[in-house]
Amino acid sequence: MAFHIVLVEPEIPANTGNIARTCAATGTILHLVRPLGFLTDDRTLKRAGLDYWHSVDVRYYDSFRELREALDGRRFYFATTKAHKLYTEFDYKDEDVFVFGKETKGLPREIVDENRETCIRMPMTDAVRSLNLSNSAAIVLFEGLRQNAFLGLK
Secondary structure (H helix, E strand, C coil): CCCEEEEECCCCHHHHHHHHHHHHHHCCEEEEECCCCCCCCHHHHHHCCCCCHHHCCEEEECCHHHHHHHCCCCCEEEECCCCCEEHHHCCCCCCCEEEECECCCECCHHHHHHCHHHEEECCCCCCCCCCCHHHHHHHHHHHHHHHCCCCCCC
8 A cells, every 4th residue: 555645846854854754654655846945865864864765765756747647547635725625524545645735835726726626624723824744744644544444554
């Protein structure tokens, strides 16, 4: 079983590092859509304490369209505060793709507009604009894993 997490133009290396660690722990494939707000060379990763990066299946893309073509045939879910449906309202299955936008702006408007039926959100008060990116990714991923009896995990 393998879910996919997509980060569209992530800006903060610590968030991507936290998500990469979650991916390594769960066998989830991490997809990064450029431009990235940080370097992913060995020196930068080691400085950030990301010594498990080698344990993650990380794939890079120059555009969201390139990623969409590479993952053709899979079901996509788009995390956004603009969604009407909660992340718990869907039944997730093996190979589903969870897409998250950059920390400062979220997903591009055109991606959200083109995928309204599969946009998901986490419930929260009006006290904050959004949850932290790495927390959001973990919440959604673990709901997918829970729905599938944590297959492949011990």
